[in-house]
Amino acid sequence: MKQIVSVTLLNLRSIPQRWGMSLATVLSIALVVGVLLGFMAMANGFRATMQGAGGDDVAIMLRGGSMAEMNSVLTRDDLRLIEVAPGIAQDADGQPVLSAELYVVVNGVKRSTQTEANIALRGVGEHAPALRPGFTMTAGRMFEPGAGELVVGEGVLREFAGFDLGQSIRLGQNEWRVVGVFSTGGTVFESEIWADIGVIQNLYDRGSSMQIVRARLTAPEALEELSAYAEEEPRLNLEVLSERQYLSRSAGGTTNLIMFLGWPLAIAMAVGALAGAWNAMYASVDARTREIATLRAIGFGGFPAFIGAMAESMLLALAGGVIGAVLTYLAFDGITASTLGGGFTQVVFDFAVTGDSVVQGVILALIVGFLGGFIPALRAARVPLLAVHSD
Amino acid sequence: MNDLTLVRKNLFRKKLRAVLLMVSILIAFLIFGVLGAVQNAFSFGVNTAAQERLVTVNRVNFTVPLPYAYWGRIQQVDGVRDVAPASWFGGYYQQPQNFIQAFAVDPASYLAVYPEMVVPADQRAAFIEGRTCALAGRALATQYGWSVGDRIPLMSNIWRQTDGSEAWDLDICGVFDDLEGTYPTNYLIFHYDYFNESLAYGRDSFHWMTLTTVDPARNDEVSQAIDELFANSRAETATSTEAAFNAAFMEQFGNIGLILGLVVSAAFATILMIVGTTMVMAVNERTKEIAVMKTLGFPAPRIFRMVLGESLLLSLLGGLIGLGLAWLAVSGAGAAMAGVMPGIALTTPTMLTALGLMLVFGLVTGLLPAMNAMRVRIALALGKI
Numbered sequence: 001m002k003q004i005v006s007v008t009l010l011n012l013r014s015i016p017q018r019w020g021m022s023l024a025t026v027l028s029i030a031l032v033v034g035v036l037l038g039f040m041a042m043a044n045g046f047r048a049t050m051q052g053a054g055g056d057d058v059a060i061m062l063r064g065g066s067m068a069e070m071n072s073v074l075t076r077d078d079l080r081l082i083e084v085a086p087g088i089a090q091d092a093d094g095q096p097v098l099s100a101e102l103y104v105v106v107n108g109v110k111r112s113t114q115t116e117a118n119i120a121l122r123g124v125g126e127h128a129p130a131l132r133p134g135f136t137m138t139a140g141r142m143f144e145p146g147a148g149e150l151v152v153g154e155g156v157l158r159e160f161a162g163f164d165l166g167q168s169i170r171l172g173q174n175e176w177r178v179v180g181v182f183s184t185g186g187t188v189f190e191s192e193i194w195a196d197i198g199v200i201q202n203l204y205d206r207g208s209s210m211q212i213v214r215a216r217l218t219a220p221e222a223l224e225e226l227s228a229y230a231e232e233e234p235r236l237n238l239e240v241l242s243e244r245q246y247l248s249r250s251a252g253g254t255t256n257l258i259m260f261l262g263w264p265l266a267i268a269m270a271v272g273a274l275a276g277a278w279n280a281m282y283a284s285v286d287a288r289t290r291e292i293a294t295l296r297a298i299g300f301g302g303f304p305a306f307i308g309a310m311a312e313s314m315l316l317a318l319a320g321g322v323i324g325a326v327l328t329y330l331a332f333d334g335i336t337a338s339t340l341g342g343g344f345t346q347v348v349f350d351f352a353v354t355g356d357s358v359v360q361g362v363i364l365a366l367i368v369g370f371l372g373g374f375i376p377a378l379r380a381a382r383v384p385l386l387a388v389h390s391d
Numbered sequence: 392m393n394d395l396t397l398v399r400k401n402l403f404r405k406k407l408r409a410v411l412l413m414v415s416i417l418i419a420f421l422i423f424g425v426l427g428a429v430q431n432a433f434s435f436g437v438n439t440a441a442q443e444r445l446v447t448v449n450r451v452n453f454t455v456p457l458p459y460a461y462w463g464r465i466q467q468v469d470g471v472r473d474v475a476p477a478s479w480f481g482g483y484y485q486q487p488q489n490f491i492q493a494f495a496v497d498p499a500s501y502l503a504v505y506p507e508m509v510v511p512a513d514q515r516a517a518f519i520e521g522r523t524c525a526l527a528g529r530a531l532a533t534q535y536g537w538s539v540g541d542r543i544p545l546m547s548n549i550w551r552q553t554d555g556s557e558a559w560d561l562d563i564c565g566v567f568d569d570l571e572g573t574y575p576t577n578y579l580i581f582h583y584d585y586f587n588e589s590l591a592y593g594r595d596s597f598h599w600m601t602l603t604t605v606d607p608a609r610n611d612e613v614s615q616a617i618d619e620l621f622a623n624s625r626a627e628t629a630t631s632t633e634a635a636f637n638a639a640f641m642e643q644f645g646n647i648g649l650i651l652g653l654v655v656s657a658a659f660a661t662i663l664m665i666v667g668t669t670m671v672m673a674v675n676e677r678t679k680e681i682a683v684m685k686t687l688g689f690p691a692p693r694i695f696r697m698v699l700g701e702s703l704l705l706s707l708l709g710g711l712i713g714l715g716l717a718w719l720a721v722s723g724a725g726a727a728m729a730g731v732m733p734g735i736a737l738t739t740p741t742m743l744t745a746l747g748l749m750l751v752f753g754l755v756t757g758l759l760p761a762m763n764a765m766r767v768r769i770a771l772a773l774g775k776i
Binding site: 027066070107269338 | 592624653
């Protein structure tokens with residue numbers, strides 16, 4: 001045991017003598033971990049924005065087979081049948097807590113690129129804020145029903161130009177005034193602009209149609225009751241989902257795409273870095289052949305030599321992993337970006353370097369260190385005693 | 392024994408080390424090749440856009456429809472040659488997961504606007520004649536095993552017919568190919584009239600119009616004239632070139648070029664450090680040998696060239712194998728993904744860039760060790776014993 005400790009310390013103390021190779025190994029592993037964590041931060045941020053919004057006690061109803069809100073059409077008759085459905089919570093006045101919603105996609109100019117991109121302009125009813133947990137007006141006030149007034153999400157405000165409080169905006173033929181800014185604590189709803197549903201229906205020739213109905217359930221279990229009702233009512237062709245289910249379905253594609261790109265890239269780069277680590281460790285063992293042989297000659301076993309080389313390799317890898325994680329955290333965490341989400345509109349999200357992904361990154365680094373150190377360490381263990389004479 | 396043999400022997404004196412270095416170089420160029428192909432797919436729509444083509448959409452957003460009557464009015468605009476209206480169908484085949492890009496179009500005008508679509512003359516005539524006919528792209532037809540004469544129910548996740556059905560029965564009357572891989576064949580077109588007549592809602596409207604001008608030089612003038620025509624109407628238009636329209640759409644996904652660029656830079660930075668330090672070390676090990684060579688009368692520039700040659704050889708060997716693997720991967724993926732994401736291909740410019748990078752990489756990693764080798768002082772080096 002004592003042997004292992006002293007050989008390991010000897011190994012580690014000699015790292016500065018080979019600083020070039022060692023530094024290259026550390027930095028290359030740091031870059032591998034950085035690339036992996038960068039992609040994971042993107043995927044996690046996007047997923048958090050989409051799914052953080054999804055409650056189990058909110059039901060989403062859309063036309064059967066339409067898959068996404070954008071393709072769905074519901075009529076006023078559908079709404080009447082939904083209003084009397086079981087499982088939906090009621091407010092103090094005995095009214096069902098639900099919000100019929102309709103959105104149109106409008107163009108906004110992105111601050112970063114000055115190009116046009118899709119924003120959701122959502123027409124909502126009075127219960128809409130109550131159906132988004134954490135909804136607060138951070139500036140101004142809510143729009144008046146029937147008026148050409150908008151409230152914008154904080155995400156829209158960050159990413160798009162021209163939506164500041166008090167500004168007038170022309171979207172197509174219509175003048176709108178921004179009267180308020182709202183926050184929902186970083187969830188996907190902040191990437192939207194809201195207005196009165198009646199005004200939207202009118203201005204975009206949608207008659208009395210809507211796309212989805214959101215409803216507060218009396219309890220998460222009431223979803224089954226509601227689904228059964230929709231199933232049995234012949235006049236309804238509805239798909240009933242919890243908000244969480246609906247949003248994970250919309251987020252899934254993009255998140256998977258990012259992950260499917262990130263992992264193979266990181267693994268390919270890890271193989272490259274592995275070659276580097278291997279090389280560095282060979283160099284380390286070669287440089288110390290004489291030293292190791294001397295140790296063997298004075299009675300040290302082969303095993304401590306093996307452990308010593310492994311420890312050096314793992315330590316370099318660990319340092320690389322940690323440096324990579326810290327740099328990624330400093331460079332990417334909290335960066336705001338936006339991409340095209342499930343509803344064919346921009347979803348504004350923040351990169352999130354999570355503890356979980358850091359652990360995965362460091363594990364990848366340690367695997368590189370282990371594999372890279374293993375064979376050179378074996379070689380260290382087998383240094384012949386006669387190598388004492390080598391130069 | 393000529394210099395090249397010496398270079399080769401030097402490079403492979405430690406076989407494992409040489410192979411490891413080659414593997415890491417190989418990986419970097421594999422990543423470069425594959426990501427270059429992906430980027431090519433993302434810019435495919437922009438590169439394949441014809442100069443004289445314009446796209447007119449609703450000013451609010453391209454998902455908001457325009458009235459059908461605009462078709463006739465745009466044809467009247469001076470400088471316009473052909474106008475093709477199209478509606479987004481939101482199609483799927485059998486299951487909602489089998490998403491099909493399908494547009495309801497006016498057949499004759501659509502084929503006139505897109506001369507890149509290659510259709511045999513008889514199929515072309517049959518498609519234009521048959522009311523329930525559809526023309527499928529080669530990649531799409533291959534993906535679902537459709538051939539001419541098949542009848543398929545195409546479902547829509549947006550539209551419904553007055554009888555409540557969501558399926559339009561279509562006859563595959565033709566399959567279109569592309570001209571030399573420059574046009575996507577992953578979609579399907581069918582008759583607008585057939586689509587429109589039984590529509591339960593949203594009738595007599597379309598989503599975009601592609602038009603050709605008589606002369607690309609008049610593009611700006613024509614787009615202005617079109618947008619002015621509908622200014623202050625209920626549905627104002629925005630007209631831009633096809634390339635600008637496609638670029639703006641791809642831009643919505645985010646700055647893909649930047650992300651891919653960062654990844655490639657990270658990969659190259661990694662191998663630059665690994666290979667660079669290893670080369671310095673490898674040459675240092677040989678100090679004594681180089682001193683002997685100098686004693687034998689090898690001039691310093693020749694030694695410089697030999698070390699540089701070694702790093703170049705290493706870079707080219709690893710890089711070319713990596714590029715070859717990338718080519719294999721891309722050919723495989725390109726064929727499999729043609730239906731979903733056309734344009735995944737390793738283009739000549741990408742390959743030439745890769746070749747250039749190999750040379751630069753070889754020179755950069757070899758320069759320092761080559762200088763060191765050239766400066767070896769015989770007395771000092773041999774005195775080391």
